[in-house]
Amino acid sequence: MRSWARCLDDYGLDPANQRGVDTITPAELEERQSRLGDLLEISKVEMNNLYQQVASTGYAILLTDPEGVILHQVSDPNLTQEVKERGLRPGAIWTESAEGTNGIGTCLVEKKPVVIHRDEHFFARNSELTCSAAPIFNPQGELWAVLDISGCSKLAQQHSRVLVHMGAQMIENRAFLTSFPNHFLVRFHSRPEFVSTLGEGVLAFDEQGLCVAANPSGTFQLGYESSNDLVGKKVGEIFNTSLEDLVDRASRSFFQVLPLHEPLHNRRFFAVVQAPEGFLKSQSAARPKSTSGKAVAPDPVEEDGDLAAPEFGDPQMVRNLALLRKVADRGIPILLGGETGTGKGVLAEYFHQFGKRSDQPFVTVCCAAIPETLIESELFGYKPGAFTGASKEGRQGKVAQANGGTLFLDEIGDMPLNLQVRLLRVLEEREVVPLGSERPITVDIQVVSATHQNLEELVAQGQFREDLYYRLKGLEIRLPSLRERCDKRRLIQRLVAKENPDGDPVEIDEEVMEVLKNHRWPGNIRQLRNVLRSMLALRESSRLTIDELPPGFLEESPAPSGDVEYTNEDDHCGVLKRAEGEALFQILEENQWNISVTAQKLGCSRNTLYRKMRRLDIRRPSG
Ligand SMILES: Nc1ncnc2c1ncn2[C@@H]1O[C@H](COP(=O)(O)OP(=O)(O)OP(=O)(O)O)[C@@H](O)[C@H]1O
Numbered sequence: 001m002r003s004w005a006r007c008l009d010d011y012g013l014d015p016a017n018q019r020g021v022d023t024i025t026p027a028e029l030e031e032r033q034s035r036l037g038d039l040l041e042i043s044k045v046e047m048n049n050l051y052q053q054v055a056s057t058g059y060a061i062l063l064t065d066p067e068g069v070i071l072h073q074v075s076d077p078n079l080t081q082e083v084k085e086r087g088l089r090p091g092a093i094w095t096e097s098a099e100g101t102n103g104i105g106t107c108l109v110e111k112k113p114v115v116i117h118r119d120e121h122f123f124a125r126n127s128e129l130t131c132s133a134a135p136i137f138n139p140q141g142e143l144w145a146v147l148d149i150s151g152c153s154k155l156a157q158q159h160s161r162v163l164v165h166m167g168a169q170m171i172e173n174r175a176f177l178t179s180f181p182n183h184f185l186v187r188f189h190s191r192p193e194f195v196s197t198l199g200e201g202v203l204a205f206d207e208q209g210l211c212v213a214a215n216p217s218g219t220f221q222l223g224y225e226s227s228n229d230l231v232g233k234k235v236g237e238i239f240n241t242s243l244e245d246l247v248d249r250a251s252r253s254f255f256q257v258l259p260l261h262e263p264l265h266n267r268r269f270f271a272v273v274q275a276p277e278g279f280l281k282s283q284s285a286a287r288p289k290s291t292s293g294k295a296v297a298p299d300p301v302e303e304d305g306d307l308a309a310p311e312f313g314d315p316q317m318v319r320n321l322a323l324l325r326k327v328a329d330r331g332i333p334i335l336l337g338g339e340t341g342t343g344k345g346v347l348a349e350y351f352h353q354f355g356k357r358s359d360q361p362f363v364t365v366c367c368a369a370i371p372e373t374l375i376e377s378e379l380f381g382y383k384p385g386a387f388t389g390a391s392k393e394g395r396q397g398k399v400a401q402a403n404g405g406t407l408f409l410d411e412i413g414d415m416p417l418n419l420q421v422r423l424l425r426v427l428e429e430r431e432v433v434p435l436g437s438e439r440p441i442t443v444d445i446q447v448v449s450a451t452h453q454n455l456e457e458l459v460a461q462g463q464f465r466e467d468l469y470y471r472l473k474g475l476e477i478r479l480p481s482l483r484e485r486c487d488k489r490r491l492i493q494r495l496v497a498k499e500n501p502d503g504d505p506v507e508i509d510e511e512v513m514e515v516l517k518n519h520r521w522p523g524n525i526r527q528l529r530n531v532l533r534s535m536l537a538l539r540e541s542s543r544l545t546i547d548e549l550p551p552g553f554l555e556e557s558p559a560p561s562g563d564v565e566y567t568n569e570d571d572h573c574g575v576l577k578r579a580e581g582e583a584l585f586q587i588l589e590e591n592q593w594n595i596s597v598t599a600q601k602l603g604c605s606r607n608t609l610y611r612k613m614r615r616l617d618i619r620r621p622s623g
Pocket residue numbers: 308309310311338339340341342343344345346347410450451452495525526527529605607608
C-alpha cells in the first residue's frame with residue numbers, strides 16, 4: 001500500500017506503462033561494479049551458494065547497487081533469455097521511481113526484506129514476476145546493495161525470502177570482517193556455539209581500544225539502538241575487559257571461545273578475538289627460529305620460493321592461515337577438508353613449516369593410492385620375515401619415519417575400517433607396533449589429515465569410526481573451492497609467474513583473465529595450473545591471449561549467465577552416477593587405461609581418478 005501510494009503520488013507512474021526497463025551503458029556498468037569493490041567479489045560467492053539452493057526452479061539471483069542498478073546476475077542457464085526479456089539483467093535500473101513497486105526498488109526504499117509477488121507489482125508488465133529482496137548494509141549502517149531472487153513462478157516463495165535474507169546477512173558479515181584488516185575484531189554471541197555463525201555480533205576496535213564499528217547483530221545483542229551509539233566507546237565501557245586482555249586473547253586463543261561480561265545489562269557473552277593482520281605478522285616474526293637455524297615460514301603473501309604460497313588475500317584462506325599459525329607446536333591434530341585440487345597437500349606442507357618441526361621429516365601417506373592389503377605395512381612397518389614376501393631387512397613404516405615431524409594422512413576417508421582402529425591406537429598411545437613385532441616404538445608426530453569427503457556422513461553410514469574422526473579433527477579447516485576464492489586474479493598471476501619455464505614476464509589479456517576467473521574449475525587449482533602450463537607452452541608472445549586457451553575450454557562451462565557452483569559429488573543420484581561412470585569408462589578406453597594420461601586430461605590427480613574408479617566400480621575389462 002505504501003509503495004503503491006508512492007508510485008501514484010510521489011512518482012506519478014501509470015500502471016499501464018509499457019516503456020520497458022531503462023539500462024545504463026556497459027562502461028557505466030563497469031564503473032559501478034568497480035565502485036562496489038570487494039563487496040562484489042564477496043557477493044558473487046554467496047550468490048553461487050544461493051543458486052545451489054534454487055537451481056532449476058527458474059529463479060535468477062541478482063545484486064544491485066544502492067541506486068537499484070543490477071551489477072551481477074546468476075541464473076538458470078535455460079532461463080536466461082526469458083529473464084533478460086523482463087529486464088532482469090546487469091545494467092538494468094530497478095528503482096521504485098522508475099519501475100514502480102518491485103522487489104529491488106521497494107526494498108531500497110523500505111530498507112528491509114520484502115516479497116513482491118506477481119500483481120503486487122505496480123506495472124502490469126511486471127506482474128508475472130515474483131521477487132524477494134533483502135538490503136545489505138555497510139559497517140557504517142548505510143545501504144550498500146540489495147540481494148534479490150526473482151523468477152516467474154506462480155507460487156509465492158516464502159522460503160526464497162528467508163534464503164535471500166540469510167544470504168544478505170552472510171554477505172554483510174563477510175564484508176564487515178574483511179573491512180577491518182587493521183583492527184581487533186571481537187566476535188561474540190550469548191551462546192558459544194553461535195560464535196562465527198550468521199547471527200554473531202562483531203565489534204571492531206582500533207589500537208587504542210576504541211570501538212570503530214559494530215554489525216547489526218552486535219548492536220542488537222548489546223541492547224543499543226544504532227551502531228553509532230557504540231562507536232567511540234572504549235572496550236571497557238562495552239565489556240568489562242581491557243585492550244590488553246583483547247591482545248592477550250588474540251595471541252593465545254583465537255580459536256577458543258571464551259566468556260566476556262557486559263556490565264550495562266549484566267549479560268554474559270562468549271567471544272573470540274581476531275587480531276589485526278600486522279599483529280599476526282609481528283607475532284610470527286617474534287617466534288624463535290628453529291634449532292637448525294632454518295628461518296620460520298615467511299609471510300605467505302610475500303613467499304616466493306619453492307613452496308607454493310597458499311593464499312593471496314582470500315579472507316577465508318587468510319583466516320585459515322591465522323588459525324594454523326596459532327596452533328603450530330601445540331600438537332593439535334589438523335583435519336583439512338575441501339574439494340580435490342584445492343591445495344590441501346600444499347597447506348599441510350605449509351603448516352609443517354610454521355613450527356619447530358620444520359627441519360624434521362614431512363611424511364605423506366595417501367590412503368587412496370595404496371592397496372588395502374599394503375596400507376598396514378606401509379603405515380606401521382614390519383619386522384624381518386613378518387610375512388611371506390616381506391623383505392629380509394624388515395621395513396620402517398611411515399608413522400615411524402615421521403617421528404619428530406609431521407605425518408600427513410591424505411584421503412583419510414579411504415582408510416579401511418579395520419586399520420582405523422589401529423591408527424586410533426597409535427594416535428592415542430603415541431606408540432606404533434610394526435607387523436610381526438611385539439615391541440612398541442614410541443613416536444612423536446604432528447598429525448595432519450585431509451579428505452575431500454564428508455567424514456560426518458561416512459561416520460553416519462558406519463564407514464568411518466566416530467572416535468577416530470573426533471581424534472583427527474582437533475582443528476578442522478575447510479579450503480574454499482577455486483570458484484569461491486576472492487583472490488583468483490593474484491593467484492593466476494602468481495601461477496603464471498611460477499609456471500613459466502622461460503622466466504620472462506608474461507602478461508595476461510584482461511579477456512583471458514575474466515574467462516579464467518569465471519570458469520567452474522571442478523579440478524580447482526590443480527586444473528588451473530595445468531591449463532596455465534599448457535597456455536604458457538603454446539604462447540607466441542609475452543602475452544597470454546584467448547587463442548592459447550585449450551581447445552573446448554570456452555564451451556566447457558554450462559553457466560553462461562554467471563558463476564554457477566559445480567557439485568563434485570553426486571553419489572546419491574543414481575542417474576548422474578551412471579552417466580559419470582559411462583563417461584569415465586569411455587575416457588579410460590580412449591587412453592588405453594593409462595591412469596596418468598587420463599588423470600591429466602581430466603585435470604585431477606591420479607589418486608582422485610583411482611578413487612572415482614572405485615566409487616563408480618570401474619575396472620579394466622579383462623582380455
Ligand atoms: N597455492 C598454490 N599455489 C600454487 N600451486 C598450488 C597451490 N595450491 C595448489 N596448487 C597446485 O595444485 C595441485 C593440487 O594441490 P594439492 O595436491 O595440495 O590439492 P589437494 O586438495 O590435496 O588435492 P587432492 O584432494 O586431489 O589430493 C598441486 O600439485 C599444486 O601444484
